[in-house]
Amino acid sequence: MHVLVLGGGVVGVTSAWYLARAGHQVTVLDRQPGAGLETSFANAGQVSPGYSAPWAAPGIPIKALKWLMMRHRPLVLWPRLEPRLYGWLARMLANCTEEAYQRNKGRMVRLAEYSRDALRDLRRETGIAYDHREKGTLQLFRTQKQLDHVPDDTRVLDAYGVPYAVLDPAGCIAAEPALAHVSGSFVGGLRLPGDETGDAHIFTQRLAALCEGHGVRFRYDTAVAGLRREAGAVTGVVTGMGEVLTADAYVAALGSYTPALLRPLGIDLPVYPVKGYSLTLPVADAEAAPVSTVMDETYKVAITRLGDRIRVGGTAELAGFSHALRGPRRETLVRSLADLFPNGGDPAKARFWTGLRPMTPDGTPIVGRTAFSNLFTNTGHGTLGWTMACGSGRLLADLMSGCSPEIAADDLAIGRYRRAA
Missing domain, CATH: 3.30.9.10 (D-Amino Acid Oxidase, subunit A, domain 2)
Structure with missing residues (x-):
């Protein structure tokens, strides 16, 4: 299927890599002139x-x-x-609480350990270097x-x-x-x-180049202005130029800007x-x-x-x-x-x-399905986007491909907030 990945940071690019490796046609949209130029650019490494x-x-x-x-x-x-700030706080x-801390840390360590292993596998497979x-x-x-x-x-x-x-x-x-x-x-x-340590910006740029070698198309200088929907599914992405792009499935990986994109759809993303x-x-x-x-x-x-x-x-x-x-x-x-x-x-x-x-208020990223049948999220990683990027991308590709993920994933999607409520 054709997947539109919205966001070209380290999380969006790793999502594109694993989706392409799973056999999907992938297009990445990003408002910047290249990959990894926002939050992924100069993080702690x-x-x-x-x-x-x-x-x-x-x-x-x-x-x-x-x-x-x-x-x-x-x-x-x-x-x-700003009501959203105080609601988030x-x-x-x-x-x-002690109970919530142990639960949330367990989720985070599970995903982060899996991600570190996925990064090592990717490094062995591609020889990618990033200091x-x-x-x-x-x-x-x-x-x-x-x-x-x-x-x-x-x-x-x-x-x-x-x-x-x-x-x-x-x-x-x-x-x-x-x-x-x-x-x-x-x-x-x-x-x-x-x-481990490494330069997330260099990694993202070099992985984007590897993605292109696997057929991934990158459309830079393309802002995402909104989503169109119909009957419980997303039907297209409206760009900043008014162009409407369509696909079979969509991944929202715009970091801090993801909530504003999803709010008109009735999705309250606590990021x-x-x-x-x-x-x-x-x-x-x-x-x-x-x-x-x-x-x-x-x-x-x-x-x-x-x-x-x-x-x-x-x-x-x-x-x-x-x-x-x-x-x-x-x-x-x-x-x-x-x-x-x-x-x-x-x-x-x-x-x-x-x-x-x-x-996110519980520290765990929001990775997985939404209430819309063909819309997925991969965002909310906080300070650990570089740490969790490969695991999140690999996990998401499995979910979107109908495969059973290698780690428990039900408590990583946005549905966990509905259950808590």
Whole structure:
């Protein structure tokens, strides 16, 4: 069948790849002049199944209030007269229970582990290169209180057999030797050896080229203005130029912009844009730079090695669809880098960037069928779009091809919100 994939980020392109490999005719629409030029462009670079966890967790409301008071705060809320924001926050707070946290984290780890395996299979099959490394992730704790809460996260890792190691300062330095220069600034860490790193933008562009080799057509500079429907099915996509494109099935993978597309169809997609920032700078001293990814737990900042570059990413800013680059957010990223890898790179040479992460209130993406027979979603991955992209695309291709997915999928579709209600 012919499938129109709406969105050319890492999630849309991986969806196109697996659909084409399943034998479908695929066309991808994107408003940008190329693939992976929005949220996929300069994210933190992590493929981190072991770090997959919902933001909604017990104790988060109190922590959030403290974060809002910090100078270098990981959470920023701009007061707005926006009912959708406060409705989304209310649903997120409703997920801040132990039961909901364990359920949601279990879903996320299941999909993320599957996705990491799918990425490895794709890499073996195609030889695709994207500055990737397979050297794990180190979550670094500056305080004993942070370290004491590690068992809260490792219970789900134990349940899914995800390998990890709780490290003392010496163990952290063994994993990331450059930390020896700042050994007094942390008390321990949680290492996830199965995690990887890589440049999502390079991956998306190169996979798009591979897709074209399998017959996928990309229509760039083509905005999606709306959907037409009739009798419980989508009948076409209206572009920004007024053109109507038709197919047998449709995949909505527009990230934070997906809810606006589906709302006229009566589909309430609980996805809100959570703004993130990053710095990308050249490595100045390889021995003073990270080996892989170090997560600074205090500032919620990831510092990742991407070839001869360092990517510093973080901050959750609730500011609607604003793309303004704000100086204080840059200062937080620079502070974390200066504290942990002071000689790794020069922030003065950094490129400052921001993107909108499509976040659900329970942290789990929305992948699967909708109430319309030929309309599917693949969105809401939040900070884990790169981590979950291959698994989401492969899972969706199985569902659309009438095949049984390799992992449980019923609780990933939008129907889970109807059941909860």
